[in-house]
Amino acid sequence: MSQIAENLKSVLAEIPHNVQLVAVSKFHPAEHLMQAYQAGARVFGESRVQELCEKKPLLPEDIEWHFIGHLQPNKVKYIAPFISLIHAVDTPKLLKEIDKQGRRVGRRIPCLLQLHVAQEETKFGFSIDELLEFMESGVWREYDGAQIVGIMCMASNTDDENQIDAEFEKAAETFCQIKNEYFQQDDEFCIRSWGMSDDFPIALRHGSTHVRIGTRIFGPREY
Numbered sequence: 317m318s319q320i321a322e323n324l325k326s327v328l329a330e331i332p333h334n335v336q337l338v339a340v341s342k343f344h345p346a347e348h349l350m351q352a353y354q355a356g357a358r359v360f361g362e363s364r365v366q367e368l369c370e371k372k373p374l375l376p377e378d379i380e381w382h383f384i385g386h387l388q389p390n391k392v393k394y395i396a397p398f399i400s401l402i403h404a405v406d407t408p409k410l411l412k413e414i415d416k417q418g419r420r421v422g423r424r425i426p427c428l429l430q431l432h433v434a435q436e437e438t439k440f441g442f443s444i445d446e447l448l449e450f451m452e453s454g455v456w457r458e459y460d461g462a463q464i465v466g467i468m469c470m471a472s473n474t475d476d477e478n479q480i481d482a483e484f485e486k487a488a489e490t491f492c493q494i495k496n497e498y499f500q501q502d503d504e505f506c507i508r509s510w511g512m513s514d515d516f517p518i519a520l521r522h523g524s525t526h527v528r529i530g531t532r533i534f535g536p537r538e539y
């Protein structure tokens with residue numbers, strides 16, 4: 317068995333069956349993705365539009381591609397025809413553009429709103445207040461080309477487990493609040509995307525439904 321296949325197997329053994337693994341393959345070559353595919357992975361996460369568009373044609377058609385990184389509005393058009401889920405919608409402007417491009421290609425593109433819960437200033441996303449304000453505005457109700465199906469977040473990059481724990485807890489609470497206020501009748505609003513290689517066991521304790529794991533599967537990335 318390849319190292320990647322072995323890594324995948326060991327990660328899957330740590331994740332409950334009802335949680336979706338997103339194999340984060342950014343910066344890794346198509347052959348490595350193929351090894352993960354052959355070992356059963358079908359959902360891959362990429363964070364750069366150009367890289368994704370170059371790799372996609374080299375790989376099987378039944379892969380579900382998720383966009384997990386910061387997305388510039390002017391690049392949405394390149395992925396709108398095929399992207400299965402956009403994890404990190406971090407501004408109203410981006411959601412508006414996804415709506416526009418979704419309508420252009422006749423799709424309603426599933427999106428997660430990125431919540432900023434980490435201490436680092438570099439992380440993108442809505443603060444809790446900004447998110448609640450955006451939901452209250454209701455503009456998203458008019459979007460036929462973009463569908464809000466949940467919340468995504470990244471915890472601080474720290475060894476302090478209590479802090480990570482508190483951040484995921486905040487995300488879980490915010491998800492519940494938004495679910496109750498806006499999506500009680502909408503079963504499709506159900507995705508909680510949190511947890512990466514170093515913190516997914518903590519994330520799972522806070523109800524994540526999707527974990528985005530790269531390094532544990534593919535090894536370190538070379539930038």
Ligand SMILES: *Cc1c(COP(=O)(O)O)cnc(C)c1O
Binds near residue numbers: 385512531532
């Ligand atoms: C790179 C990345 C991941 C995966 O990180 P690992 O630590 O390699 O598991 C998850 N989510 C996002 C948004 C990323 O950019």
